[in-house]
Amino acid sequence: xxxxxxxxxxxxxxxxxxxxxxxxxxxxxxxxxxxxxxxxxxxxxxxxxxxxxxxxxxxxxxxxxxxxxxxxxxxxxxxxxxxxxxxxxxxxxxxxxxxxxxxxxxxxxxxxxxxxxxxxxxxxxxxxxxxxxxxxxxxxxxxxxxxxxxxxxxxxxxxxxxxxxxxxxxxxxxxxxxxxxxxxxxxxxxxxxxxxxxxxxxxxxxxxxxxxxxxxxxxxxxxxxxxxxxxxxxxxxxxxxxxxxxxxxxxxxxxxxxxxxxxxxx
Numbered sequence: 001x002x003x004x005x006x007x008x009x010x011x012x013x014x015x016x017x018x019x020x021x022x023x024x025x026x027x028x029x030x031x032x033x034x035x036x037x038x039x040x041x042x043x044x045x046x047x048x049x050x051x052x053x054x055x056x057x058x059x060x061x062x063x064x065x066x067x068x069x070x071x072x073x074x075x076x077x078x079x080x081x082x083x084x085x086x087x088x089x090x091x092x093x094x095x096x097x098x099x100x101x102x103x104x105x106x107x108x109x110x111x112x113x114x115x116x117x118x119x120x121x122x123x124x125x126x127x128x129x130x131x132x133x134x135x136x137x138x139x140x141x142x143x144x145x146x147x148x149x150x151x152x153x154x155x156x157x158x159x160x161x162x163x164x165x166x167x168x169x170x171x172x173x174x175x176x177x178x179x180x181x182x183x184x185x186x187x188x189x190x191x192x193x194x195x196x197x198x199x200x201x202x203x204x205x206x207x208x209x210x211x212x213x214x215x216x217x218x219x220x221x222x223x224x225x226x227x228x229x230x231x232x233x234x235x236x237x238x239x240x241x242x243x244x245x246x247x248x249x250x251x252x253x254x255x256x257x258x259x260x261x262x263x264x265x266x
Contacts, residue, residue, distance in 0.1 A: 002087055002120060002140070004058050005032015006237070007260055010167045010247040012038030013046045020053030027057040029254055030262025035062035035143070035167065035245045039093065042073035044081060051083045059083075062143055062167065062245065063091035063125040066107050071115040078117050088117055089143045091125025092195075105130060112138045123163060127151075127199040132158040141165065141242075146190060148219040149239045150203045156240025165243040166236055171223040172252035179223035184212045186249050187220070226252060230259035 009026050013036050016023065023034050034054075036047050040061055050059045064074055078088060090111060092104035108124065108131065115122060124135035126142040132155055135142040141163025142155060155164055169186070173179040190196045197210040200220075209216045222232030236244050246256065257264075 002058055002085075003032065004060075004087075004163070004165060004243040005030075006243060007031055007233070007257075007262060008033030008035060008058070008060075008165075008243060008245045009253060010035040010037055010062055010245040012036075013040040014038050017046055018049075020049050023050050023057070024053050024055075026253060027054045028265055029257040030264055031057070031246075031253070031257065033058040033060055033087075033165075033243065033245065035060050035089070037062045037145075037167075037247075039063070039065040039068055042069040042077060044074070044077040044086075047086060048077075048081045051081060051086055054085075056085075058085050058087060060087040060123070060143075061089045062145070063089040065093045066090055066104075066111040067093050071111050075116040078121070087121050087123060087140075088115070089123045089125060090115065091143075092131075105134070108134060109138070123165065126155070127195060128202075129154075129158055136160060136162045143167065143245070146187070146196060146220055147199070148203055149235050151199070152236045152239040152241050163243070164241050165245060166241055167245040167247055168233055168236060169221050169247045169249060170229050170233070170256075171221060171249050172226055172229055172255065173223055173250065174225050174228075176223065179221075180214060180217045182249050183217050183221040183223065187212065187217070221249075226255040226259035229256060233260065 009031050047059050120140045122139040123141050123143045124139045126132040126135045136159045143165050145167045171179040171182045200210050222229045233244050
């Protein structure tokens with residue numbers, strides 16, 4: 001069974017390419033997994049680089065986009081790399097971005113069927129109940145992105161004993177006005193994506209909120225000093241998450257590791 005650890009780090013492949021030494025430093029701080037986000041290519045070049053740069057850390061994709069890659073190509077890369085520390089997170093992207101976006105559930109189901117990788121090495125980006133059910137049936141579990149704690153509670157009920165590993169974006173900043181401004185700038189892209197806005201509305205946020213209200217920002221993006229952020233991250237564990245993938249918009253991973261009680265070098 002793959003060891004994800006309790007906390008990991010999420011970073012886009014665009015921002016983390018060529019930074020294997022830094023990822024190895026995160027491993028030494030005690031983070032258990034590095035999630036390569038931003039739709040990495042089918043060649044899995046950065047995941048391969050990070051597998052080579054680390055010793056114990058799980059390297060996962062978060063996520064390979066099913067509209068931008070073919071499962072046979074991704075599987076070939078997975079087997080070429082040949083590491084038991086590599087996990088493939090796959091997902092359907094966004095209708096406003098991916099021009100081929102049609103019937104995403106059917107594409108996900110077909111992609112998983114054709115992805116010749118052991119089930120325990122596959123996870124599925126999942127927001128709505130139907131895709132969470134697919135994750136439980138066909139993969140090791142789910143890797144939701146940009147979700148409130150209430151989503152984690154619901155996802156746990158649907159997934160049963162399968163892995164639940166949400167990404168959680170954070171800002172280490174004690175001034176809430178500054179923290180929200182940092183978060184709002186980063187999240188502006190997602191305010192225009194219907195799959196995210198619909199998901200937030202499932203949890204009681206209004207259409208006006210989904211344009212970036214303080215209430216939405218506070219629910220999605222823990223902020224404060226490292227101790228306050230750590231407490232809010234643990235809320236996802238209390239709600240049923242097995243692992244939390246932390247994406248800090250302003251760094252401070254060492255301080256967060258200490259506040260989370262991670263063991264350096266473990």
